[in-house]
Amino acid sequence: MSIELIALLSLFVAIAIGYFTNVNTGVLGIAMAFLVGTFLADMTGKEIIAGFPTSTFVTLMSMTFLFSIAKVNGTMETMAYKVIQLAKGKTKLIPHLFFVFAAILSAVGAGPIVTPALLCPIATSVGKKENIKDIIMLMCVICGGLVGGLTPFGPSGIVASTLFESSGIAPYTPVMLSAVVIHIVQYAVVFTIIGGWKIKTSGSAQSEEVPSFNKNQWLTVAVILCVVLAAMFLGWDIALVALLGSSVLLILKASDQAKSIVGVPWGTLLLVGGVSVLINVINSVGGIQLLSDALSSIMSENTASSIICCMAGLLSAVSSASGVVMPTLIPTVTEISAGLGGAVAPAALGAAVCLGAHLVTCSPLSTIGALGYSAANAETDKNKLFMQQLGLAVLSVLIGAAMGLLGVFNWFL
Numbered sequence: 001m002s003i004e005l006i007a008l009l010s011l012f013v014a015i016a017i018g019y020f021t022n023v024n025t026g027v028l029g030i031a032m033a034f035l036v037g038t039f040l041a042d043m044t045g046k047e048i049i050a051g052f053p054t055s056t057f058v059t060l061m062s063m064t065f066l067f068s069i070a071k072v073n074g075t076m077e078t079m080a081y082k083v084i085q086l087a088k089g090k091t092k093l094i095p096h097l098f099f100v101f102a103a104i105l106s107a108v109g110a111g112p113i114v115t116p117a118l119l120c121p122i123a124t125s126v127g128k129k130e131n132i133k134d135i136i137m138l139m140c141v142i143c144g145g146l147v148g149g150l151t152p153f154g155p156s157g158i159v160a161s162t163l164f165e166s167s168g169i170a171p172y173t174p175v176m177l178s179a180v181v182i183h184i185v186q187y188a189v190v191f192t193i194i195g196g197w198k199i200k201t202s203g204s205a206q207s208e209e210v211p212s213f214n215k216n217q218w219l220t221v222a223v224i225l226c227v228v229l230a231a232m233f234l235g236w237d238i239a240l241v242a243l244l245g246s247s248v249l250l251i252l253k254a255s256d257q258a259k260s261i262v263g264v265p266w267g268t269l270l271l272v273g274g275v276s277v278l279i280n281v282i283n284s285v286g287g288i289q290l291l292s293d294a295l296s297s298i299m300s301e302n303t304a305s306s307i308i309c310c311m312a313g314l315l316s317a318v319s320s321a322s323g324v325v326m327p328t329l330i331p332t333v334t335e336i337s338a339g340l341g342g343a344v345a346p347a348a349l350g351a352a353v354c355l356g357a358h359l360v361t362c363s364p365l366s367t368i369g370a371l372g373y374s375a376a377n378a379e380t381d382k383n384k385l386f387m388q389q390l391g392l393a394v395l396s397v398l399i400g401a402a403m404g405l406l407g408v409f410n411w412f413l
Helices: 001-022 025-039 047-048 054-072 076-086 093-129 134-147 155-166 174-192 216-231 240-249 257-262 267-283 287-296 306-315 321-339 346-362 366-376 382-407
Strands: none
Touching: 001 025, 001 267, 001 287, 025 047, 025 267, 047 267, 047 287, 054 076, 054 093, 054 216, 054 240, 054 257, 054 267, 054 366, 054 382, 076 093, 076 216, 093 134, 093 155, 093 216, 093 240, 093 257, 093 366, 134 174, 134 346, 134 382, 155 174, 155 267, 155 321, 155 346, 155 366, 174 346, 216 240, 240 257, 267 287, 267 366, 267 382, 306 346, 306 382, 321 346, 346 366, 346 382
């Protein structure tokens, strides 16, 4: 058995052991990374540890800390009441309200990362009050954020449209339109599979009096709004500006510091960081390349869009969609198109790259999925949620592949 295959299997072993023994998969991931990296790949400890996702860790920590402050001082609870009121007692409408709101917020510039960072904690808080499962609320927000996530106003859309222009691929509009269609399909399929249609209308929200924000809660809302605007329009790093906002709130005594720190889901951060260390080792020994080569070897005119969509999803599952996958694959689509005799347009292949890279981001191993995972309520079975998100990520990529076979990426050319 090759080292590449052994490395790949080590990931599945770590996930399986974590699931059945209830041990944090991040701890197991670092242990597996040490064994594979040291004894099979001849990697040093420094090289293994270098795989720790510092940027992702800081982003998750800063955003969860900001919303921990908002939870501790009651802001999230009050906001939850107000969102529930919009449904006028019709519980079934609540997930769809969050889906639409997330799509709009993402499209106007928040993007697919900032949007779930802001809305997932609110969504799960609302879901808890109305007895809606966390997985349903999280997927509504994540899918909504993806629907509007590739407009050229947000981070992902800016990267994609710039790469299209620099690679001489035109037009970019099909990418945005394909994103709307495919992510709505993703939402519909996922919502059905996770039992969203089983939600019962209780009407409880209609009888509840809407509480008013107190001074500290208004201050918290203002800080969160400033964080959003700074990230959207000033281009400031979302993690750093979130920590700045948190500092302001703590200085002004808007929340209890000790309780806010305890409220950060440190176990979740360890899980994401530890698994990322293992994935880095797998990538270093060629495990990811092994899978990519297997996909490339079966590419043809009819399957090119589907396969490149799957490849982008595979790479995005272990790296950044906008920072690695799109910059790596989009410049190659012109040559791939030429190799297929021009039968598949470069813009269609480019759209497949963008969509594949984002379809998989509901995975708890990605930044977007991890933001959702970290927003789960304390009562939620985290191991089960982890596996649910992982399974839905695989399903979502398959949805993209199916859309490729149906020619959806060519519809808007």
